[in-house]
Amino acid sequence: MKTTPSDLKQYRAQLKDALGNEFLGKTLETFTDIICQRRDTCFENMDFAALAAEVGRMKDAALPRLMELYAQFKEQAEAAGAQVHFAATAAEANRIIAGIAEQASVKKIVKSKSMTSEETFLNPHLEGEGFKVVETDLGEWIIQLRGEGPSHMIAPAIHLSRQEVAELFNRVIGGDRDPDDIAGLVQVAREQLRQEYLSADMGISGVNFAIADSGTMGLVTNEGNARLVTTLPRVHVALAGLDKLVPDLDTALKIVRILPRNGAGQIISNYVTWIRGANECATGPEGKKEIHFVFLDNGRLALAADPVFGEALRCIRCGHCANVCPIYDKVGGHNYGHVYIGAIGLILTYFYHGRENARALVKNCLNCQACKANCAASIDLPRLIKKTAGLILDQEPRRPAKNQLLAHVLKNRKLFHFILRNAYLAQKPLAKGDKVIRHLPSFFGPEHGFRSLPVVARRPLRERWPALVTAEASPRHRVALFGGCLIDFVYPEQAEALVGLVKGRGVQLDYPLAQTCCGLPAQMMCEEDTAREVARQNLGALDPAKYDYILTLCASCGSHLKENLPKLLAGDPGLAAKARQMADKVIDFSSFMNDVLGVEPTQGETGPKLAYHAPCHLCRGLDVHRAPRDLIQAAGYDYAPYADEEVCCGFGGSYSLEFPEMSAAILGHKLDQVEATGAEILVSDCPGCVLQLSGGLDQRDSPIEVLHIAEALARAGLKPAPDKS
Amino acid sequence: MTQPALIEEFTERAEGLSASVAPAPDLAAAVEYAVKLTLEMGGTTLAAPGWEGDDLAAIEAACASAGLELFSSDLRAVADNIFCGFTQADWGIAETGTLVIDSRSEDLRLATMLAEVHVAVLLRGNLRPNQEALHDEMDALFKKGPAYLAFISGPSRTGDIEMVLTLGAHGPRQVHVMLLEDAS
Ligand code: SF4
Numbered sequence: 001m002k003t004t005p006s007d008l009k010q011y012r013a014q015l016k017d018a019l020g021n022e023f024l025g026k027t028l029e030t031f032t033d034i035i036c037q038r039r040d041t042c043f044e045n046m047d048f049a050a051l052a053a054e055v056g057r058m059k060d061a062a063l064p065r066l067m068e069l070y071a072q073f074k075e076q077a078e079a080a081g082a083q084v085h086f087a088a089t090a091a092e093a094n095r096i097i098a099g100i101a102e103q104a105s106v107k108k109i110v111k112s113k114s115m116t117s118e119e120t121f122l123n124p125h126l127e128g129e130g131f132k133v134v135e136t137d138l139g140e141w142i143i144q145l146r147g148e149g150p151s152h153m154i155a156p157a158i159h160l161s162r163q164e165v166a167e168l169f170n171r172v173i174g175g176d177r178d179p180d181d182i183a184g185l186v187q188v189a190r191e192q193l194r195q196e197y198l199s200a201d202m203g204i205s206g207v208n209f210a211i212a213d214s215g216t217m218g219l220v221t222n223e224g225n226a227r228l229v230t231t232l233p234r235v236h237v238a239l240a241g242l243d244k245l246v247p248d249l250d251t252a253l254k255i256v257r258i259l260p261r262n263g264a265g266q267i268i269s270n271y272v273t274w275i276r277g278a279n280e281c282a283t284g285p286e287g288k289k290e291i292h293f294v295f296l297d298n299g300r301l302a303l304a305a306d307p308v309f310g311e312a313l314r315c316i317r318c319g320h321c322a323n324v325c326p327i328y329d330k331v332g333g334h335n336y337g338h339v340y341i342g343a344i345g346l347i348l349t350y351f352y353h354g355r356e357n358a359r360a361l362v363k364n365c366l367n368c369q370a371c372k373a374n375c376a377a378s379i380d381l382p383r384l385i386k387k388t389a390g391l392i393l394d395q396e397p398r399r400p401a402k403n404q405l406l407a408h409v410l411k412n413r414k415l416f417h418f419i420l421r422n423a424y425l426a427q428k429p430l431a432k433g434d435k436v437i438r439h440l441p442s443f444f445g446p447e448h449g450f451r452s453l454p455v456v457a458r459r460p461l462r463e464r465w466p467a468l469v470t471a472e473a474s475p476r477h478r479v480a481l482f483g484g485c486l487i488d489f490v491y492p493e494q495a496e497a498l499v500g501l502v503k504g505r506g507v508q509l510d511y512p513l514a515q516t517c518c519g520l521p522a523q524m525m526c527e528e529d530t531a532r533e534v535a536r537q538n539l540g541a542l543d544p545a546k547y548d549y550i551l552t553l554c555a556s557c558g559s560h561l562k563e564n565l566p567k568l569l570a571g572d573p574g575l576a577a578k579a580r581q582m583a584d585k586v587i588d589f590s591s592f593m594n595d596v597l598g599v600e601p602t603q604g605e606t607g608p609k610l611a612y613h614a615p616c617h618l619c620r621g622l623d624v625h626r627a628p629r630d631l632i633q634a635a636g637y638d639y640a641p642y643a644d645e646e647v648c649c650g651f652g653g654s655y656s657l658e659f660p661e662m663s664a665a666i667l668g669h670k671l672d673q674v675e676a677t678g679a680e681i682l683v684s685d686c687p688g689c690v691l692q693l694s695g696g697l698d699q700r701d702s703p704i705e706v707l708h709i710a711e712a713l714a715r716a717g718l719k720p721a722p723d724k725s
Numbered sequence: 726m727t728q729p730a731l732i733e734e735f736t737e738r739a740e741g742l743s744a745s746v747a748p749a750p751d752l753a754a755a756v757e758y759a760v761k762l763t764l765e766m767g768g769t770t771l772a773a774p775g776w777e778g779d780d781l782a783a784i785e786a787a788c789a790s791a792g793l794e795l796f797s798s799d800l801r802a803v804a805d806n807i808f809c810g811f812t813q814a815d816w817g818i819a820e821t822g823t824l825v826i827d828s829r830s831e832d833l834r835l836a837t838m839l840a841e842v843h844v845a846v847l848l849r850g851n852l853r854p855n856q857e858a859l860h861d862e863m864d865a866l867f868k869k870g871p872a873y874l875a876f877i878s879g880p881s882r883t884g885d886i887e888m889v890l891t892l893g894a895h896g897p898r899q900v901h902v903m904l905l906e907d908a909s
């Protein structure tokens with residue numbers, strides 16, 4: 001049975017190997033580019049978010065009723081001549097299926113794709129019992145011949161190149177095939193497998209949904225193999241996770257609407273097959289098919305009852321959370337999942353395949369939110385991934401020293417700020433008078449050298465503030481600036497740019513000094529208590545009732561305050577309301593400038609060529625897309641767009657320290673694209689992204705200058721529209 | 726949606742999925758199309774389950790004069806020898822270019838799965854704008870006895886090798902839809 005390294009070092013070594021495999025990298029990039037593009041086209045005239053939310057709601061409604069739906073399905077299916085079995089565990093499901101085969105004197109079994117059978121490791125079990133098992137989905141057949149598991153939930157062999165497939169066929173079947181004749185390779189499978197269908201006694205299929213009120217199952221496929229598997233052999237076994245139960249046809253049709261579009265980038269799969277009961281089958285007993293349903297629990301009922309993790313059971317296995325993930329894009333499913341792949345795989349591995357297999361894997365998430373924004377069932381995947389990591393951490397014999405330290409320091413603002421101020425002195429010798437540290441001290445290890453690090457500012461923003469801001473005579477907007485650690489202690493000049501931009505435009509800016517870290521770093525390290533404690537401190541420092549807006553220059557702070565704060569303090573009477581008020585008033589810099597104040601476009605010549613990096617926490621966290629681009633153009637820059645503007649830069653806070661090789665690879669992808677635009681300036685609206693991007697460009701000796709968007713606008717002399725009131 | 730609009734959308738979508746759509750004034754025209762196609766592609770057999778009476782007689786006559794072997798039942802016995810599957814479709818879905826076929830009959834299933842080419846006859850009046858418009862018909866089917874309902878949208882395909890779209894993975898390599906005038 002498969003194991004995924006539980007040790008982070010070992011897992012990182014595996015990732016490093018994958019990153020070094022150029023073939024794999026190219027194959028994956030082609031795949032994700034094509035599939036994402038096709039998928040986006042499918043939703044051009046549809047409200048994806050609304051549809052996904054509806055699927056989520058429909059699935060949610062079924063979760064507390066799974067056993068009731070099971071009973072209903074069983075009754076209906078049996079009335080139509082099927083047999084229905086319940087398997088509490090994976091082993092039991094395998095035993096039941098082997099038992100059915102034994103009883104029916106089966107020798108050969110053909111299978112169409114079923115992730116649930118991968119979950120239970122059904123094939124090795126059946127083979128151990130002496131049955132011949134043949135996978136018939138082309139991709140599944142290829143990996144079966146190679147003796148490996150799927151690397152993607154809907155495209156199981158997508159990690160392989162045509163050359164590898166051709167070589168495999170030559171080796172197993174004989175002959176000498178042209179790898180570029182892909183139709184020829186497909187033809188091999190068609191011919192070989194036709195004979196298998198015709199001679200098999202039993203077909204095993206998965207189930208995309210099981211409709212309780214009629215006992216009907218649905219299969220959504222492209223190749224047509226599932227139709228043959230469910231038709232030709234005299235016995236059919238359908239294996240389904242209990243979570244595949246839906247109450248009615250309405251829900252099933254909703255799934256058919258979103259699944260092929262989101263998963264395969266097709267408006268419909270070639271075949272959607274609806275099967276109820278024992279249909280005609282010339283070779284079956286009394287001319288009827290012997291049909292069995294095996295419903296697998298394997299922890300699903302417990303999961304369904306969990307107030308946090310139940311959400312994971314909404315998943316309809318479209319596989320798209322992998323396609324959009326920058327980590328999957330670089331290393332593929334064999335290195336980004338155990339059996340289940342991608343974001344959902346990180347979560348399910350823990351629940352279905354155990355802590356050891358999930359331990360290192362679950363840390364491999366940037367929290368970039370791409371999966372969440374694209375999930376067909378609207379699952380908050382990054383949140384569940386972090387929660388899963390937290391569960392695993394709680395079960396470790398002791399918390400890592402860095403967690404203990406972080407928790408201790410963050411809770412004590414004065415100590416924290418004391419350390420940050422003094423970091424300046426500690427760093428001085430490393431920077432050698434420069435603004436960045438190019439050569440990190442040796443305990444960091446060479447893998448961290450992909451980016452230079454900025455030096456902590458000599459005087460933090462909080463010290464500069466009193467001299468910076470003057471009172472506005474008749475303020476239009478009362479605004480509190482939430483700085484965040486990076487702005488306050490590393491990049492105060494970004495806040496100075498803001499102050500200059502809004503001066504004289506009726507914005508009364510405050511910087512409440514008792515504010516501290518937003519708490520996101522603690523949450524990312526699974527220290528929720530610490531995140532909660534600093535959230536309380538920030539609410540004490542900054543009373544949302546006093547302000548019209550709480551402005552952030554850091555998209556990560558902004559989205560944390562907006563989305564996570566209300567969740568963290570939901571159980572805290574009084575503070576829960578304050579947290580929601582705070583969330584309501586949080587606004588990012590670009591939206592404030594562009595949408596609240598409005599700007600006067602600069603006149604004159606076009607400025608230098610400029611590229612933009614969209615922070616994950618801005619474009620997905622806060623759903624802001626247009627404002628920064630409008631501002632760049634209003635400021636007269638020669639805006640140079642590129643394809644992956646909204647793809648993560650690979651920072652992810654502590655992620656870049658834990659997985660430096662991954663972070664470097666994802667950053668490299670971004671910087672290649674930026675350099676290809678020929679831009680002189682790269683801007684973003686998050687100091688964390690600025691840190692990562694400028695550090696990476698510095699190591700490349702690139703002349704591209706990285707600025708916070710506020711700095712770029714200030715430099716271009718952009719002004720907010722004058723007060724018209 | 727008006728019928729011309731349904732036909733237009735169905736045609737556009739089905740063609741987008743590599744199916745061909747052609748009008749047929751009557752069944753004879755559709756049969757002629759299937760026979761000609763089979764001959765052109767070098768096929769020698771035609772499986773036509775689910776036809777009765779005059780319709781079947783017309784198919785028999787056309788096959789006989791073209792020298793094609795016709796199978797109208799017991800298709801398992803000729804499972805590896807079906808070139809063209811000539812069947813009816815119960816409904817069409819315009820939004821996705823889909824044929825909906827009540828496939829309880831095993832022969833019907835085999836003809837649509839094992840053939841190299843599938844020619845399906847669809848009455849224009851049975852076009853629906855989207856799958857949801859078939860909710861009631863489907864629900865009724867699923868609530869009485871065994872059911873095997875097939876949505877077929879274009880020929881069988883795979884992208885499993887490097888995402889290169891390849892037709893004819895396991896099922897028919899071509900799908901042709903004959904849109905039949907309702908009167909016939
Ligand atoms: S949040 Fe980003 S990095 Fe994490 S799983 Fe989702 S897509 Fe991948």
Ligand code: SF4
Nearest residue numbers: 315316318319321375
């Ligand atoms: S979690 Fe969402 S995106 Fe991922 S496979 Fe499941 S439904 Fe699809």
